[in-house]
Amino acid sequence: MTRQETSRSPASPTASAVLVPVFRDDQEELRLVLVARGPAGVHGGQLSLPGGKQEPADSSLLDTALRETEEEIGLARSEVEVLTALEPVDSRTTGFRVHPFLARVRTPERWSLAADEITAVLTPLVRTLADPTARTEAVLSFPNWPEPRRVECIPLDDGHALWGLSLRLLDALLPQLLAGEWTV
Numbered sequence: 029m030t031r032q033e034t035s036r037s038p039a040s041p042t043a044s045a046v047l048v049p050v051f052r053d054d055q056e057e058l059r060l061v062l063v064a065r066g067p068a069g070v071h072g073g074q075l076s077l078p079g080g081k082q083e084p085a086d087s088s089l090l091d092t093a094l095r096e097t098e099e100e101i102g103l104a105r106s107e108v109e110v111l112t113a114l115e116p117v118d119s120r121t122t123g124f125r126v127h128p129f130l131a132r133v134r135t136p137e138r139w140s141l142a143a144d145e146i147t148a149v150l151t152p153l154v155r156t157l158a159d160p161t162a163r164t165e166a167v168l169s170f171p172n173w174p175e176p177r178r179v180e181c182i183p184l185d186d187g188h189a190l191w192g193l194s195l196r197l198l199d200a201l202l203p204q205l206l207a208g209e210w211t212v
Contacts, residue, residue: 041118041125045093046079048114048197049103049133050154050205050212057153058205058212060198061133063100064148064188075150075188077128077197078103089127101149102140108133111210117197128197132212152184158202166191 049061063078078097086092090110097103114128139149156162162182166189169176181191190198205212 042123043082043089043092043127044080044124045082045089045096045127045129046077046197047093047097047103047108048077048128048130048201049097049108050130051133051135051151052212053151058155059151060154060157061101061103061135062150062152062188062190062194063146064150066144066147074192075184075190076194079126079128081124090129093127093129100142100146102136103133104136107136111212114197114201117193119193124193126193126197130201130210132210148186148188150184150186150188152190154202154205157182157190157198158206 051059051061053059061078062075065074065076078100079093080096080100082089082092083095086095090113094105094108097108098105109132111130111132114130116125116127118125135151141147141149163180164183165178166181166183167176167178168181168189168191179189179191180195181189182195183189204210
C-alpha cells in the first residue's frame with residue numbers, strides 16, 4: 029500500500045451508504061445520477077454518488093442511502109425502486125466503508141439541491157462511462173488536498189471528472205448494467 033492509501037484509514041471504517049440511481053431517458057438510453065459536491069467537507073469539490081455517513085436515527089444502511097439522496101438532491105423515496113445491495117467498498121484515504129444500493133429511479137422535473145452541499149446533478153450515459161477509451165489520467169486538485177494528485181479518471185463534458193471510490197465502485201457494475209443483469 030502507498031502512503032496515500034493508508035494515511036487516514038482508521039482501524040474500524042465509518043459506515044456510510046450511497047444510492048446508485050439509474051434511469052432511462054426519453055431515447056431509452058441508460059443513465060446514472062451523479063452529484064457534484066460543494067467546496068466544503070472531506071469530499072469537497074468532488075463528483076460522487078448521492079449518499080453519506082450513517083446517522084443514529086437511520087434504521088439501516090439502505091435508510092441512510094435513501095435519506096441522504098433525498099436530502100442532497102430531493103429525490104423522494106417514492107421515486108426509488110431498489111434493485112439490489114452491492115458489495116461494500118472501502119475508501120483508500122478517508123476511512124469510510126461505503127455500502128452501495130443500485131436503484132431504478134424516476135427523475136424529477138427539477139432537482140432540488142442541498143444548498144452549500146451539492147452544486148450540480150449530472151446524468152452521464154452508462155455506456156459512455158463503461159467505454160474503456162474514456163479513461164485517462166489527470167492531475168486533480170481539491171481544496172482539502174495538500175497538493176495535486178495524478179489519478180485515473182473519466183472526464184465528463186461539463187469539466188468534472190469521475191474518479192476514486194465512485195469509479196472503483198462502478199467498474200464492476202457498469203458492464204453488468206449494460207448486459208441487462210437488472211431490468212432498468
